[in-house]
Amino acid sequence: MARIISFASTKGGVGKTSLVMALTSELRRREASVLLLDCDPNRHLAEWARRRNDAGVRVLDEITESNVRQTVQENAPSFDYTLIDLAGFGNLTMLYAFSVSDGVLIPTQQSFMDVKETVRTFKVVADSVGVLKHTPASSVVIVRTQAAIESRVDRHARGLLDEHGVPAFRTELIERSLLKEMTYTGHGPGEVNPNSNADLNVRSLTDEFVAFLEASPANPLIPRG
DSSP states (O other), X not given: OOEEEEEOOSSSSSSHHHHHHHHHHHHHHTTOOEEEEEOSTTOHHHHHHHXXXXXXXXXXXXXXXXXXXXXXXXXXXXXXXXXEEOOSSOOHHHHHHHHTOSXXXXXXXXXXXXXXXXXXXXXXXXXXXXXXXXXXXXXXXXXXXXXXXXXXHHHHHHHHHHHTTOXXXXXXXXXXXXXXXXXXXXXXXXXXXXXXXXXXXXHHHHHHHXXXXXXXXXXXXXXXX
C-alpha cells in the first residue's frame, strides 16, 4: 500500500534532506518505488535524485501550497512511498502537505535550540487537528549524532523531548563520511559499502521508519490500491 510522509521543521539546516536521501537509498535496496517531492526553493533533493538516475525514484519539484495536495493525490498511489521534503520554515505548503500525509517526521540535532524548535514543529502538527480532516502521526528523528553510544547531550535532548511529550525514534542517524559522500554520488552507504557501520545504521533507521508508517493510520484523502 502506498504510504506518504512529510519531513518537516520550522528551522532550516537540521538535516531533513540528508535523512530523506538516506531513507530513499535504503528503500530502493528493498526494491520499493519512491516518489520525492522537493518543496525547498534550493532544490537540493531534486538535484540529488537526478544525479542518482534511478528509474525507481521519481522526483517532482516546483511544489508549492497551490499544488502540493493535488500532486500527492495524483501521483502517490503509483509509488510504494512518497517522501515530501518541506522547506525549513513554517508556511501553508507545510500545512497542506500534512493534510495528505500518513505521517510526519521531524529531524533534529541535539542542541537546545534545535530541540526547542523541534518541539515547536511537533505542536504545529498537533494543532493542525482543528483544520485537517486527518491528522498524521508524527515523531522525531535525532540526526547528525557523533557516536553510537549515548552521550550526555543525547540524554539532555531526549529528556527535553520527553518533558514535552514528543515521541522520538530509538535509532539516530549518525554522522559518517559515507552519508556526506551520498550527497555527491546519489548512492547511499549500503549501495557503496554494504555492511559498513553507516549501512547498518541506515538499515536500522529504515526498519523503524517502515514500522512507524505501517502503524500510522492511512490518510483517507489518498486513494489506495
